[in-house]
Amino acid sequence: MISVPEAFSILEHNLPVLQEVEISLFQARKHILAQSLMSPINMPPFRQSAMDGYALCLHDALVYVIVGEIKAGDSHLVNLIPGQAVKIFTGAAVPDSAQAVIQIEKVAANGTQLLLDELVAPETNVRPIGEQISAGDLALQKGTLLNAAAIGFLAGLGFTKIPVYKKPKVGIVVTGNELSKAGTPLEYGKVYESNGIMLQSALIDAFYDEVTIYEVNDDFENTKNKLNEALTANDVVLVSGGISVGDYDFVARALKDLQVETLFYKVNQKPGKPLFAGKLNNKVVFALPGNPAACLTCFYVYVLPTLTILSGAEANYQQAVLLPLAHDYEVKNTRSQFLKASINNGEAEILTHQNSSMLNSFSVSNGLVYVSHGHYELKKGDKVEVYLL
Incomplete structure (x- = not known):
């Protein structure tokens, strides 16, 4: 089992090379510019x-x-x-x-x-002619995040296609015989599946629109086939559940059969200890815990920064900011923790209902407070690391 900083370091050293593509200006929203663009005309082109x-x-x-x-x-x-x-x-x-x-x-x-x-x-x-920009001058620098204003500016200069870094396609593989679709009668022993739509929603919130969900029964061949399908069609594959050591958790064995290289498995953190990261050629695989809150925590801490970096943005995994704690808090854990929190007026308030299966407190949180393992007291006003959501 590795530490959180070790997991970050391993990912940083194993990410695929960025892919550059040319797309239409209309499609370029929220993409990162892959080359600097020079203006082909004066703007305005006349007095x-x-x-x-x-x-x-x-x-x-x-x-x-x-x-x-x-x-x-x-x-x-x-x-x-x-x-x-x-x-x-x-x-x-x-x-x-x-x-x-x-x-x-x-x-x-x-x-x-x-x-x-x-x-x-x-x-x-x-x-005057060229008041905004002259022909041959720098229009936008490589690495610019293309928002509506940038797209409007480039359209005004006559651009129709531009070079950007390709945003990863994401496949979500949902495992578990215990899962039922919302809207159907809930049988005894079943629970409604929520991780798939939760992850898809989080991806769309972050402007990753090419997302496909694959449903898997707890059967080795079916798991392997669906994982292979997802790996073939996508750049990043997220697996929800099935990575533990139970008799019907087939994900690890299927990934091994598909020759996915293990980068790490299990991180000394709570929630999200059974997190898996791997790679296959230029593909990245995350097997996320099945418990919803643990799944979403790992998404924000590990998956979203990975997608951001692969999209060409200047980003890293150490994205926490230091904020004062709004109250006293006792840390008493053998694992480092990501605690759901509410950030108000520049202070972090750690919420109740921190269990890895509970989403109710996550739904009203806008940050994760990271505390290292151990037994110690944090006092009101102490600076803590916060991952802003």
Whole structure:
């Protein structure tokens, strides 16, 4: 049995090489940019009006003659002489012969005559060519997380496809003859299956959308076949239950038959002691405990950081922050613990119902307090390691 830091270290040294793919801009939400992108154009690509108003060919008087109109998107060229103006709308191209735009609220128009309240300085309300970015300049740096604003920015520069790090496909293999589907009558000796949908929901919350659930009976051949199917189709495989040493826990034997290399099995922690991590070529396998709270704890502490790193983000397993404890707490355990907690006003409050089978306290927690094994007292205000959820 290894320690939590040892488990982190083993994973860090055994992760697959990142995969780069080119995808459409619309698909790129929440992906990490795999290459730096240079702007192919100036933005704006022409002198652009920042206001609804009038583009002016400046002279020394406050009266101008209106000779036309330019809407956003118009491509016709207008050549003005001093004292002439054209009505113009926000985003439209300002003629090269116009030196400024005066906003519509500051003028009075009467037929073709335009009367200004005051003289206008050159370049007023005119966005110069390349004001936002010039052709050849860096648009976005490699490693950027692509949010809605980044995608909109790239679309405005004309990009349709971009290079990103491939987000892992995830397979969830759910084992256990004792499991029944929600919505069906619950027979004696059965429990409703919850880990599959719980893990899928956690993955979707983290923007991992390509998730497939595989259901397995407690039978060796069926377990092996479903694991092989999941390993073939996915980059990361999560197994829920079946990794212990019971007579009907076939996962470990099936993984061995499929030549999955064991990275570690069993971590000195609570909950989640029977955690398994392995690899097969460029695939990563986690066999998570069947108890729901233990399963979800291992997901947040080990699986989610793995997925984040494989997606190209700057991340690591030591993501805990130090926060003061909201109350006294006695630690008395031979294993390190991940304790469900509520983080409020910058303080961590350890919740009740810490049993590995209980999700009720997990459903209202937003952090996990990590305490190392031993018998000692923590006092209110002591700094503790917190994994924020």
